[in-house]
Amino acid sequence: MRKSLQLVCLTALLLGAIRANAATHEAIPEGMARIPSGIYRPLFRSVTDPAEVRVNEFCLDTLLVTKGDFLEFVRTNPRWQRSQVKRIFADENYLRDWAGDLELGTNANPNQPVVFVSWFAAKAFAQWKGKRLPTTAEWELVAAASSTRADGENDPAFQQDILRWYSTPAAKELPVVGKSAANLWGIHDLHGLVWEWVADFNSAAVTGDVRNDTGLERQLFCGAGSVGAKDVRNFPAFMRYGFRSSLKANYCVHNLGFRCAKDL
Amino acid sequence: MNMRMVRRTSVFAALLIAGIATALPVSTFADEGTVLAIGPRPVDPEVSGEEHAILTQAPNVPPPITRKHATKVIVEMEVIEKTMRLADGVEYVFWTFGGQVPGEFIRIREGDQVEFHLNNHQDNKMPHNIDLHAVTGPGGGAASSFTAPGHSSVFSFKALNPGLYIYHCATAPVGMHVANGMYGLILVEPKAGLPPVDHEYYVMQGEFYTTGGYGEEGLQGFDMNKATDERPPYVVFNGSVGSLVGDKALTAKVGETVRLYVGNGGPNLSSSFHVIGEIFDTVYPEGGSEASHNVQTTVIPAGGASIVEFKTEVAGTYVLVDHALFRAFNKGALGMLRVDGTNNALVYSGKEVDAVYLGKAAGGGETERRVTALKAEVAQEIKNNPKIANLTKEIQIQKGKAVYMQTCFVCHQPAGEGVPNQIPPLAKSDFLTLNGRDDIIRGVIAGRTGPIVVNGKPYNGTMVPMSYLTDEQIANVLTYVCNTWGNSAEPFTVNEVARIRQESPAPAASSSFE
Numbered sequence: 001m002r003k004s005l006q007l008v009c010l011t012a013l014l015l016g017a018i019r020a021n022a023a024t025h026e027a028i029p030e031g032m033a034r035i036p037s038g039i040y041r042p043l044f045r046s047v048t049d050p051a052e053v054r055v056n057e058f059c060l061d062t063l064l065v066t067k068g069d070f071l072e073f074v075r076t077n078p079r080w081q082r083s084q085v086k087r088i089f090a091d092e093n094y095l096r097d098w099a100g101d102l103e104l105g106t107n108a109n110p111n112q113p114v115v116f117v118s119w120f121a122a123k124a125f126a127q128w129k130g131k132r133l134p135t136t137a138e139w140e141l142v143a144a145a146s147s148t149r150a151d152g153e154n155d156p157a158f159q160q161d162i163l164r165w166y167s168t169p170a171a172k173e174l175p176v177v178g179k180s181a182a183n184l185w186g187i188h189d190l191h192g193l194v195w196e197w198v199a200d201f202n203s204a205a206v207t208g209d210v211r212n213d214t215g216l217e218r219q220l221f222c223g224a225g226s227v228g229a230k231d232v233r234n235f236p237a238f239m240r241y242g243f244r245s246s247l248k249a250n251y252c253v254h255n256l257g258f259r260c261a262k263d264l
Numbered sequence: 265m266n267m268r269m270v271r272r273t274s275v276f277a278a279l280l281i282a283g284i285a286t287a288l289p290v291s292t293f294a295d296e297g298t299v300l301a302i303g304p305r306p307v308d309p310e311v312s313g314e315e316h317a318i319l320t321q322a323p324n325v326p327p328p329i330t331r332k333h334a335t336k337v338i339v340e341m342e343v344i345e346k347t348m349r350l351a352d353g354v355e356y357v358f359w360t361f362g363g364q365v366p367g368e369f370i371r372i373r374e375g376d377q378v379e380f381h382l383n384n385h386q387d388n389k390m391p392h393n394i395d396l397h398a399v400t401g402p403g404g405g406a407a408s409s410f411t412a413p414g415h416s417s418v419f420s421f422k423a424l425n426p427g428l429y430i431y432h433c434a435t436a437p438v439g440m441h442v443a444n445g446m447y448g449l450i451l452v453e454p455k456a457g458l459p460p461v462d463h464e465y466y467v468m469q470g471e472f473y474t475t476g477g478y479g480e481e482g483l484q485g486f487d488m489n490k491a492t493d494e495r496p497p498y499v500v501f502n503g504s505v506g507s508l509v510g511d512k513a514l515t516a517k518v519g520e521t522v523r524l525y526v527g528n529g530g531p532n533l534s535s536s537f538h539v540i541g542e543i544f545d546t547v548y549p550e551g552g553s554e555a556s557h558n559v560q561t562t563v564i565p566a567g568g569a570s571i572v573e574f575k576t577e578v579a580g581t582y583v584l585v586d587h588a589l590f591r592a593f594n595k596g597a598l599g600m601l602r603v604d605g606t607n608n609a610l611v612y613s614g615k616e617v618d619a620v621y622l623g624k625a626a627g628g629g630e631t632e633r634r635v636t637a638l639k640a641e642v643a644q645e646i647k648n649n650p651k652i653a654n655l656t657k658e659i660q661i662q663k664g665k666a667v668y669m670q671t672c673f674v675c676h677q678p679a680g681e682g683v684p685n686q687i688p689p690l691a692k693s694d695f696l697t698l699n700g701r702d703d704i705i706r707g708v709i710a711g712r713t714g715p716i717v718v719n720g721k722p723y724n725g726t727m728v729p730m731s732y733l734t735d736e737q738i739a740n741v742l743t744y745v746c747n748t749w750g751n752s753a754e755p756f757t758v759n760e761v762a763r764i765r766q767e768s769p770a771p772a773a774s775s776s777f778e
Contacts, residue, residue: 093386093414160475160488166389166440167357167475167485169347235488238437239390246391246412246435253413255389 029262032059033186038150040137043237053137060134060142061259062187063177064194065125067098068110070117073125075102080121090118093252111176113194113257119249122197122258131260133199136244138261140237143191145184152183153234162236165192191236197258201244305420310334311377319368322502323514325464325525326371329453334375341368342383343392343411343433343446350472350498351505351596352709352731352765353481358503359390359433359444365503366468366529367431367448372398374426374455379418380405386414392441393417395434397567398450400424406434426454428551428569430527439531443473443491445503447529449569454553461573462520467599469537469564469586470503470529471496478595479711479729494532499591501584501599506732508584508599516576518605523573530566536587537564537572539601541580546573561587579605593671594728634662657743657755664744667737671730672745680749686725688718691749695719704746705756705764708738735761 028034037057074081074095081101085094096116099105117125119133126132134142146152153159178188190196247253313335318326344363350356361367372378384392391412395404399421408419432438433446449466473491474484478498490496501508508514516522528535538561547559551569564570576582584599585592592598638659669678675687682689690696695718696704711729715722733741739756746753 156489160485163488164485168483169345169357235437235440239440242436243391243412246410248412251412251415254386255413 064113070114089120134261365445398429442531472498505596513600664740667741
């Protein structure tokens with residue numbers, strides 16, 4: 001298991017090296033959009049980490065994985081059904097809002113994003129689809145784009161719009177996917193619907209200040225939270241980093257879903 | 265087991281990103297993130313027994329601790345994100361410790377061993393944690409209590425230092441978590457206890473950075489620019505405008521001793537805490553152990569607290585303010601302590617609140633005597649029903665003058681003359697006669713903005729809503745204004761004001777993020 005995990009991460013992170021021979025005109029899979037290569041500047045990094053991470057072009061699902069999609073997955077992969085899943089791969093909240101192993105419940109809409117899924121489950125789904133989870137760098141690069149520009153983090157109105165989600169009460173019922181406007185790259189619902197798993201969700205913890213070697217998450221707290229941050233005004237990014245750092249890979253949370261990525 | 269595995273994997277990945285796959289020991293990183301189990305703790309010989317902490321919502325304080333030994337105290341606290349009232353017609357999504365702002369009051373004794381359970385409600389959007397300033401140790405518990413929605417964390421600490429301490433959420437971005445209401449007080453009583461008093465209350469100041477201005481109705485979002493510029497539309501006590509006003513005022517009787525535990529959650533502003541008409545007999549500045557005496561105003565830093573004590577001498581209403589006065593009059597930093605002087609009414613009758621304020625603000629000694637005389641005349645009528653509806657117009661005018669001199673005169677000027685081109689006059693104002701009574705009342709409750717013409721001259725300013733005034737105060741002040749400086753009208757009644765307040769529009773429906 002450990003080896004295969006490393007392999008996935010290696011695959012994800014060393015894309016550039018691996019895909020050197022990849023065909024450049026491969027068709028973009030249905031339901032995905034091509035994301036051009038770009039430069040991601042991590043919010044948190046240590047003095048030894050690079051200020052910039054190059055992200056090679058890849059494909060990303062335009063929509064979040066829905067309950068309907070996930071139902072199909074558990075139907076063909078019984079070990080990921082609610083009553084079958086192993087606790088170390090998903091905590092007791094796994095698919096808690098479903099009515100049963102194969103029933104979404106009468107009030108559920110199959111087009112709602114799937115939530116209450118663990119990182120392991122999200123990763124298994126992605127593999128089943130022949131895809132993978134996006135890395136933090138990939139996800140953040142895509143999510144930085146507003147509907148009109150790639151560098152939305154420099155657009156105060158865009159930032160304030162994202163913050164609005166945190167200032168509104170949790171919706172009683174999750175909206176269905178795809179209702180919000182697509183961003184510059186054609187991707188929907190990156191902000192304002194649910195949080196999203198990424199492949200390396202817990203790596204922010206080690207890109208902090210290495211002089212402070214106690215408490216992996218501690219640099220995200222209090223005033224120290226701004227030490228080493230590249231943009232202390234990017235509150236939404238702080239919150240995403242904070243949220244990811246609070247997770248363990250078997251956690252299942254009511255407002256945490258995912259989408260898949262694929263190498264071109 | 266799986267966690268260690270994942271950590272190491274991601275560490276491995278991160279090192280690759282960083283291009284420093286050198287001889288850094290992986291375990292340095294991995295161990296910290298895997299702490300999950302609550303292992304056996306070393307036994308503290310000082311501690312005996314176990315109890316669950318009584319937590320209270322402001323303005324209440326848990327009862328004093330009577331036991332004479334240290335014990336194990338279990339604290340269960342739940343983080344809840346919820347929409348609540350910030351001011352009349354104004355709502356906000358508060359992030360709370362225990363469902364209210366400020367968070368629940370915790371009371372323990374020096375030497376106690378605290379087992380702290382932080383539960384993050386399953387419907388919350390954010391991870392949260394708690395940094396208690398009473399904790400000695402890195403982060404004050406922040407790292408040990410970092411909790412995802414739908415999870416809970418447990419950590420323990422020993423209360424080494426007595427004092428009054430703040431606790432707050434310390435999750436990034438910490439300023440926003442605090443600005444949304446995540447703070448409260450924890451009292452560590454000294455081993456010898458605190459001197460007994462008749463009343464203890466819990467008051468906590470904090471600012472709110474709403475997208476709309478003060479009083480703008482509907483569900484308000486958090487405004488990051490105002491927060492970073494430290495320009496809050498609201499500065500309030502206990503989480504909302506009017507939380508300690510009217511029926512919710514703190515109470516005491518003449519001759520009783522009062523102790524206030526006052527905290528300042530901030531996140532940005534220091535408080536110049538003052539109780540109008542009182543002198544603090546004793547202050548424990550910054551919640552520490554040294555007592556200071558005969559203090560008028562005490563500074564409470566953001567992220568700090570203070571204990572103030574005084575004996576009430578005179579009946580009346582005492583107003584708690586941040587003496588940075590525009591916060592008090594224009595942003596909501598007002599609370600009230602009502603001191604009843606039942607049997608001593610005669611002795612103290614000349615010194616109730618309005619008169620006291622007049623004495624301070626406008627040399628109202630004469631007014632004071634006049635109110636007393638008028639009161640004596642109608643004492644028979646009002647004895648059994650002191651509601652303003654039964655008072656004479658003249659007393660209403662006198663009382664209204666007191667309100668005016670506290671609230672209105674800053675802008676409209678002491679003689680109602682206004683300020684040329686800026687503040688419209690109230691003296692001989694045709695605006696007051698041309699517009700109906702309801703509109704006048706509405707103007708006070710809801711404020712007024714945009715162009716108007718008064719006595720032929722145009723004005724285009726903003727009057728902030730004065731909705732924190734009670735119905736009685738508004739009726740009195742309007743009766744005063746409309747019967748002074750050449751104006752004339754029937755007295756305004758409490759019922760009239762209450763009716764208009766009722767009809768003010770309900771908060772706008774919440775808009776969902778698209």
